Amino acid sequence: MEQVFKRPVSLKDVQTHFCPGCHHGTIHRLVADAMDFHGVQQETIGVASVGCSVFLYGYFDIDVVEAPHGRASAVATGVKRARPDRFVFTYQGDGDLAAIGTAEIIHAANRGEDITVVFVNNTTYGMTGGQMAPTTLVGQKTSTSPYGRDRKKDGSPIKMAELLAQLGGVAYSARVAVDSPKNLIQAKKVMREAFGYQAQGKGFSFVEVLSACPTNWGMTPLKANARVGEEMIPYFQLGIFKQEGNE
Amino acid sequence: MSKRLFVKGNEAAAMGALEAGCRYYFGYPITPQSDIPEYLSRELPGLGGEFIQAESEVASINMLLGASACGKRAMTSSSSPGISLKQEGISYMAGSELPGVIINISRSGPGLGGIDASQSDYFQSVKGGGHGGYHIPVLAPNSVQEMYDLTMHAFDLADLYRTPVMVLGDSVVGQMKEALVPNPRPQRELPEKDWAVRGKGGGEQRVVKSLFLGDGELEAHNWKLHAKYQVMKEKEVMYETYLADDAELLVTGFGSVSRIAQTAIAMAREEGLKVGLFRPITLFPFPEKALAEAGIRAGRVLVVELNCGQMVEDVRLAVNGKAEVGFYGRPPGAGSLPSPEELLDVIRKSCARI
Amino acid sequence: MRYDLMIAGFGGQGVLLAGNLLSYAAIEEGKNVSYFPAYGVEKRGGSATCTVVIADGAVGSPVVGNPSTLVVLNQASLERFGSKVRPGGICIYNSSLVDVSGLDRGDITLVPVPMNEIAMELGDSRMVNMVAVGAYLALVPAVGTASVAGALEQALPERNHRFIPANLKAIEAGGAAARQKKA
Numbered sequence: 194m195e196q197v198f199k200r201p202v203s204l205k206d207v208q209t210h211f212c213p214g215c216h217h218g219t220i221h222r223l224v225a226d227a228m229d230f231h232g233v234q235q236e237t238i239g240v241a242s243v244g245c246s247v248f249l250y251g252y253f254d255i256d257v258v259e260a261p262h263g264r265a266s267a268v269a270t271g272v273k274r275a276r277p278d279r280f281v282f283t284y285q286g287d288g289d290l291a292a293i294g295t296a297e298i299i300h301a302a303n304r305g306e307d308i309t310v311v312f313v314n315n316t317t318y319g320m321t322g323g324q325m326a327p328t329t330l331v332g333q334k335t336s337t338s339p340y341g342r343d344r345k346k347d348g349s350p351i352k353m354a355e356l357l358a359q360l361g362g363v364a365y366s367a368r369v370a371v372d373s374p375k376n377l378i379q380a381k382k383v384m385r386e387a388f389g390y391q392a393q394g395k396g397f398s399f400v401e402v403l404s405a406c407p408t409n410w411g412m413t414p415l416k417a418n419a420r421v422g423e424e425m426i427p428y429f430q431l432g433i434f435k436q437e438g439n440e
Numbered sequence: 441m442s443k444r445l446f447v448k449g450n451e452a453a454a455m456g457a458l459e460a461g462c463r464y465y466f467g468y469p470i471t472p473q474s475d476i477p478e479y480l481s482r483e484l485p486g487l488g489g490e491f492i493q494a495e496s497e498v499a500s501i502n503m504l505l506g507a508s509a510c511g512k513r514a515m516t517s518s519s520s521p522g523i524s525l526k527q528e529g530i531s532y533m534a535g536s537e538l539p540g541v542i543i544n545i546s547r548s549g550p551g552l553g554g555i556d557a558s559q560s561d562y563f564q565s566v567k568g569g570g571h572g573g574y575h576i577p578v579l580a581p582n583s584v585q586e587m588y589d590l591t592m593h594a595f596d597l598a599d600l601y602r603t604p605v606m607v608l609g610d611s612v613v614g615q616m617k618e619a620l621v622p623n624p625r626p627q628r629e630l631p632e633k634d635w636a637v638r639g640k641g642g643g644e645q646r647v648v649k650s651l652f653l654g655d656g657e658l659e660a661h662n663w664k665l666h667a668k669y670q671v672m673k674e675k676e677v678m679y680e681t682y683l684a685d686d687a688e689l690l691v692t693g694f695g696s697v698s699r700i701a702q703t704a705i706a707m708a709r710e711e712g713l714k715v716g717l718f719r720p721i722t723l724f725p726f727p728e729k730a731l732a733e734a735g736i737r738a739g740r741v742l743v744v745e746l747n748c749g750q751m752v753e754d755v756r757l758a759v760n761g762k763a764e765v766g767f768y769g770r771p772p773g774a775g776s777l778p779s780p781e782e783l784l785d786v787i788r789k790s791c792a793r794i
Numbered sequence: 795m796r797y798d799l800m801i802a803g804f805g806g807q808g809v810l811l812a813g814n815l816l817s818y819a820a821i822e823e824g825k826n827v828s829y830f831p832a833y834g835v836e837k838r839g840g841s842a843t844c845t846v847v848i849a850d851g852a853v854g855s856p857v858v859g860n861p862s863t864l865v866v867l868n869q870a871s872l873e874r875f876g877s878k879v880r881p882g883g884i885c886i887y888n889s890s891l892v893d894v895s896g897l898d899r900g901d902i903t904l905v906p907v908p909m910n911e912i913a914m915e916l917g918d919s920r921m922v923n924m925v926a927v928g929a930y931l932a933l934v935p936a937v938g939t940a941s942v943a944g945a946l947e948q949a950l951p952e953r954n955h956r957f958i959p960a961n962l963k964a965i966e967a968g969g970a971a972a973r974q975k976k977a
C-alpha cells in the first residue's frame with residue numbers, strides 16, 4: 194500500500210510489537226497524526242486500555258495512564274475532570290470497550306465527557322488469543338465459539354458507533370476502516386475531526402476503526418486485510434453517525 | 441484403571457468439572473486460564489450444558505450465583521485481576537450459602553502485573569477476599585492429576601457445606617502437561633438441595649439472600665457460618681508430607697513451588713541433609729495442627745512462596761513460637777521461578793545455621 | 795531414573811512438538827512425565843522453549859534450572875541456556891545454525907548435529923525437530939525409539955499422520971548423526 198503520510202512527531206521512532214499485517218500500527222499513526230494536526234501532543238494525556246494496545250506509551254510520545262481492563266473511559270473521566278485544560282483520549286479494543294467496559298463507555302458518553310475515544314474493532318480478543326468478542330460476526334469461529342457465533346445464544350455483534358450516537362452527550366460518532374488507501378484517507382480526516390471536537394470543547398467524540406487481526410483470524414496479512422472489506426464493512430457500515438453542530 | 445491421558449493442567453480441571461457433573465460454565469477470557477473456557481466451549485454444548493462467555497468477570501460470577509441458586513453444579517474460572525472483580529459475588533454467595541466452584545489460575549500483580557506464575561493471591565483467597573468476614577475452602581493442586589481430582593472434590597465440598605470453593609493454581613500447574621488418570625467421580629453422600637429456588641409450585645416459599653435485618657438475625661447468621669468453618673477445620677484439612685518424619689529442617693510451600701521444593705529436597709538428601717517437605721493442600725482450612733506437629737518436631741521450618749511472604753504468617757501462627765520459621769520468597773515476574781538448584785542452595789544455608 | 799531435558803529454539807522450529815513427542819512416548823512406556831512450555835506475553839514469534847522431565851518415580855520439579863541435557867536449535871538459545879547445562883551434562887546443538895566457539899564449557903559434552911542439512915537432505919526442512927529428537931534419543935535412553943514411533947500418532951494432528959514415515963526417517967537420521975559424532 195502507498196505511504197499516505199510520514200511519521201507524525203507524536204509517534205516515537207521505534208518498531209512496534211504488533212504482528213505482521215495488524216492494523217493497530219496504522220491506527221496509532223492516525224491518532225498521532227490527529228494530535229500533530231491540532232498541535233496538542235505536549236498537552237495530551239492518553240489512557241491505555243488492556244489489550245494488544247496496552248503498550249501504547251511505548252509508541253506515543255505523550256503522558257499515559259494505564260487503566261484496568263475496560264475502565265479506560267472512567268479513568269479518562271477522572272483525568273479530564275482533574276485537568277480540564279488537557280487533551281484526553283482513550284484507545285480501547287472491542288473486548289475492552291464493548292464487553293467488560295460497556296457501563297463505563299455508555300456513561301462517559303452519556304455524560305458528554307469532553308474526551309475522545311478511539312475504539313479498535315477487530316472482532317476478537319487479540320491479546321488473550323482469539324476468543325469471541327461482542328463484535329465477533331455471526332458464524333465466526335473463535336476459540337470460545339468453536340462452532341461459530343450463534344445469534345441465539347451469543348447475541349448479535351454490537352454496533353458501538355451507532356449505539357453511542359443515540360446518547361445525548363455524544364457530539365461525534367463515526368466508523369472508519371484502514372484497509373484501502375481510500376478508506377485510510379477518510380479515516381485520517383475523521384480522526385482529525387473527532388480530535389477537533391475535543392480541541393474546541395464540543396463534548397464526547399468517538400471513532401470506531403475496523404481492524405485486522407491476522408494472527409487470531411488465522412489468515413495471512415493480505416487475506417485478513419481483504420476480510421475487513423468483504424465481511425466486516427457490509428455489517429459494520431462506515432460513516433459518520435453523529436456530528437453535532439453539523440446536522 | 442482408566443487409560444492415562446497426557447493433558448494440560450487447565451484442561452484437566454475442566455475435565456474434572458465435567459466428571460463432577462458441572463454443566464454450567466460462566467467466564468471471561470484471561471491468560472493463563474483461557475484453556476478452561478476454550479475446552480468447555482467445545483464440550484458443554486454436546487452434553488446439554490450451558491457455556492457463556494460473559495461480558496465481564498462481574499457478570500460471570502453472578503451468572504454462577506443464579507445457576508447455583510437453582511441447585512445446579514456450576515463454575516467459573518479466571519486469573520487474579522478477574523478474581524478481584526469476582527470478590528463481590530463470592531461474598532454474596534458465601535453470605536447466601538450458595539455452592540459454586542471458582543478456579544483461579546493466578547498471575548502476578550498487583551494491578552496488571554504480568555502473567556507469570558505467582559502465589560500472591562494467597563491472602564486474598566484464604567482470608568476472605570471480599571467484604572464481610574467469610575471464608576471459603578481453598579484447594580491448591582500441584583500436579584495435573586490434582587487439577588482434575590481437586591476440582592471434582594471442590595464441587596463436593598461446595599455442596600456439602602453450601603459454600604463457594606476456590607481451586608488456586610498458577611501458570612505452572614495450569615500450563616504444564618502431565619499424565620492424567622481420569623478417575624470416575626467418587627460417590628459421596630451429599631445433602632439434598634432443598635433450598636434451591638424452583639418456582640413454588642404449591643410448596644414452601646424459598647428465598648436465596650444475604651440480607652438479614654431482623655434483630656439478632658445477622659449475628660446468628662455469622663455465628664452459623666463461623667460454626668461451619670470450624671467443622672471444615674476439623675474434617676476437611678488435606679496435606680502431604682515427603683521425608684518429613686526424621687527431618688531437621690521442614691520445608692513448606694503449596695502448589696507449584698512445592699514441586700520445585702520436592703526435587704531440591706531429594707538433592708539435599710543425597711548430600712546427607714535431613715530435610716523434609718510439608719505441603720498444605722487445603723489452604724483454608726489450613727493444616728495448622730499437622731504442620732505445627734511436624735514443624736516443632738523438626739525444630740526449624742523454611743517457608744517457600746512465589747511472593748514476598750504470605751502463607752509464612754499462617755505458619756508462624758501454627759507453630760506459635762515453638763519452632764524457628766525462616767522464609768524464602770520469590771516475588772513474581774518473568775523468569776523468576778526458582779530452580780531446584782536455587783532452592784537447594786537456600787536449604788544448604790538454612791541447614792548450615794543449625 | 796529421572797531424565798531432564800530442555801529444548802530451545804525459535805518459534806516455528808517445532809520445539810514444542812519435539813517435547814510433546816518425547817512426553818507421549820514416556821506415557822506410552824508407563825513412565826511419569828512433565829512437559830512445561832516457557833510462557834510469556836510474547837508467545838508470538840521469538841523464542842520457544844520447553845522442559846521435559848521423564849521419571850520412573852516422581853517427576854518432582856517440572857522446572858529445571860540446570861538441565862542434564864540441552865538441545866538447542868538456534869544461536870540465541872545457546873547463548874541463553876548454554877551456561878546452564880549441569881556439569882557433566884550434554885549439549886546437542888544444531889550445527890547448521892549454531893556456533894559454539896564462544897561457549898566456554900569444557901565440563902560438558904558438546905554434540906554437533908547439522909539438523910537443517912539433514913532435514914533438507916530428507917527433503918523437508920520442517921523435520922529439524924525430529925532430527926533433534928533422534929539425536930537426543932541416541933545419546934540419552936530416556937524412552938525407546940519404538941515408543942516414539944507409536945507416540946507420533948498422538949503428538950501429531952490427524953491431518954499430519956501421513957508424514958509419520960518421513961518423521962521416523964528424520965529421527966533415525968538424527969540418531970545416526972549423533973552416534974557418529976559421539977563415537
Ligand SMILES: Cc1ncc(C[n+]2csc(CCOP(=O)(O)OP(=O)(O)O)c2C)c(N)n1
Binds near residue numbers: 244468471
Ligand atoms: C479484569 C480482567 N479481565 C481479563 C483480562 C484479560 N484480558 C487482557 S486483554 C483482554 C482483551 C483483549 O481484547 P480487545 O480489548 O479486543 O483488544 P485487542 O487485544 O484485540 O486489541 C482481556 C480479556 C484482564 N487483563 N483483566
Ligand code: SF4
Binds near residue numbers: 214245315
Ligand atoms: S494478536 Fe491481533 S490485534 Fe494483537 S497484535 Fe497480533 S494481529 Fe494485532
